[in-house]
Amino acid sequence: MDFRWDILQEYAPFFLKGALLTIGLSLAGIIIGSILGLAIGLGKMSPSKILKLPFVWYINFFRGTPLFVQILLIHFGVMPLILDTPQPIISAIVALSLNSAAYIAEIFRAGIQSIDRGQMEAARSLGMTKVQSMIYIILPQALKRMIPPFGNEFIVLIKDSSLVSIIAAPELMYWGRAAQGQYFRVWEPYITVAILYLVLTLTLDKLLQYIEKRYSNQ
Amino acid sequence: MIQVKNLVKSFGDLEVLKGINCEIKEKEVVVVIGPSGSGKSTFLRCLNLLEDFQDGEVIIDGYKLKDKETDINKVREEVGMVFQRFNLFPHMTVLDNITLAPIKVRKWSKEKATEKALELLRKVGLEEKAHVYPDSLSGGQAQRVAIARALAMEPKVMLFDEPTSALDPEMVGEVLAVMKQLAKEGMTMVVVTHEMGFAREVGDRVIFMDGGYIIEEAEPSQLFDYPQHERTKSFLSKVL
Numbered sequence: 001m002d003f004r005w006d007i008l009q010e011y012a013p014f015f016l017k018g019a020l021l022t023i024g025l026s027l028a029g030i031i032i033g034s035i036l037g038l039a040i041g042l043g044k045m046s047p048s049k050i051l052k053l054p055f056v057w058y059i060n061f062f063r064g065t066p067l068f069v070q071i072l073l074i075h076f077g078v079m080p081l082i083l084d085t086p087q088p089i090i091s092a093i094v095a096l097s098l099n100s101a102a103y104i105a106e107i108f109r110a111g112i113q114s115i116d117r118g119q120m121e122a123a124r125s126l127g128m129t130k131v132q133s134m135i136y137i138i139l140p141q142a143l144k145r146m147i148p149p150f151g152n153e154f155i156v157l158i159k160d161s162s163l164v165s166i167i168a169a170p171e172l173m174y175w176g177r178a179a180q181g182q183y184f185r186v187w188e189p190y191i192t193v194a195i196l197y198l199v200l201t202l203t204l205d206k207l208l209q210y211i212e213k214r215y216s217n218q
Numbered sequence: 219m220i221q222v223k224n225l226v227k228s229f230g231d232l233e234v235l236k237g238i239n240c241e242i243k244e245k246e247v248v249v250v251i252g253p254s255g256s257g258k259s260t261f262l263r264c265l266n267l268l269e270d271f272q273d274g275e276v277i278i279d280g281y282k283l284k285d286k287e288t289d290i291n292k293v294r295e296e297v298g299m300v301f302q303r304f305n306l307f308p309h310m311t312v313l314d315n316i317t318l319a320p321i322k323v324r325k326w327s328k329e330k331a332t333e334k335a336l337e338l339l340r341k342v343g344l345e346e347k348a349h350v351y352p353d354s355l356s357g358g359q360a361q362r363v364a365i366a367r368a369l370a371m372e373p374k375v376m377l378f379d380e381p382t383s384a385l386d387p388e389m390v391g392e393v394l395a396v397m398k399q400l401a402k403e404g405m406t407m408v409v410v411t412h413e414m415g416f417a418r419e420v421g422d423r424v425i426f427m428d429g430g431y432i433i434e435e436a437e438p439s440q441l442f443d444y445p446q447h448e449r450t451k452s453f454l455s456k457v458l
Contacts, residue, residue, distance in 0.1 A: 116303075124268065125298070126367070127291050127295035136318060
């Protein structure tokens with residue numbers, strides 16, 4: 001089989017730029033998703049059935065429908081209502097953030113509810129408010145337990161960010177498709193893209209293992 | 219200091235407190251005994267509203283707990299609690315466990331809180347453990363730290379919820395010794411326990427609960443040696 005290295009050579013700067021954007025999109029998605037996810041997770045834990053309903057359905061919707069569909073709905077449906085000319089990168093960040101928020105909300109909820117009830121009782125019995133008890137007692141312990149599922153979500157997000165190539169956000173997969181379209185070659189662009197994704201996810205995996213080890217020693 | 223009037227508490231259909239009345243005076247040490255399921259722990263937990271209750275009134279130091287005007291956090295600052303399972307904060311050192319609430323709730327300076335914490339650790343004999351994490355403590359040590367943590371808020375009342383029930387037998391003594399010392403210093407205490415020796419020696423008054431009622435209350439010598447009710451007699455015959 002002849003392998004056309006020249007295609008890779010030509011596209012190398014684009015793959016690099018694309019990989020950087022993939023990292024950027026995933027980071028933005030996980031950070032915004034975490035902030036939203038905490039709020040949604042806490043909302044879902046509300047004792048009031050009516051108050052928690054919108055949060056439950058937010059999670060149902062974003063976990064129960066394909067991310068692919070969400071990206072199309074947001075880029076071609078929602079964003080034109082807000083912006084005059086929808087930007088693919090902005091749409092991508094919004095879609096990835098909203099989607100990961102649903103998963104992260106569940107990670108937060110599970111993490112918080114895994115902490116022994118006695119911890120909250122001890123904190124409250126000392127006169128701390130509910131918010132203080134959450135901040136100083138429950139969350140620090142819950143966050144530690146959330147590192148593995150959280151890392152998992154981050155890895156999934158890096159891979160799933162490839163779906164935003166469909167709205168022409170110029171990330172890694174977008175450039176792979178561009179090279180494929182220009183030369184009608186499959187292996188060169190797609191195997192390269194696959195390897196680059198693998199480098200990203202494995203690096204992150206190692207990093208997370210290191211963090212997990214460090215915090216479990218405390 | 220504490221007044222309880224017709225306290226009624228139920229979990230769903232199950233009524234666990236069926237109208238409790240009692241009064242606890244300043245510097246009094248009241249020991250609550252009774253078979254398991256008698257409602258004694260629930261009663262104790264109603265005193266700082268860790269358990270909500272359906273009817274009746276609890277008044278602590280003049281504050282009606284369920285009154286809309288009452289800030290329950292303010293009341294809890296004055297009511298320390300020690301739990302059966304210690305409930306130390308595992309992600310903090312012993313010292314931070316003790317200083318957290320004084321700093322965040324009482325708004326003390328770090329220096330003042332640390333000084334107080336070290337003084338209390340000395341008192342419970344654990345000064346050298348200030349900088350270790352709770353998981354390296356034995357049960358008896360953990361419970362003594364938990365007592366120090368509650369005392370750091372300088373409460374007016376201390377509630378003890380079966381403080382020695384989760385301990386290995388050889389560690390019960392060290393925790394009871396701290397509690398005895400505390401009683402001697404004039405702390406107002408409500409103690410739910412199965413330690414009859416402690417009840418007799420330290421208690422000013424013993425309350426016997428069964429089936430959600432206070433069946434009998436009296437001075438320890440009176441209650442242990444001359445129980446008036448059949449149920450008290452039958453319970454004491456099993457535990458003494």
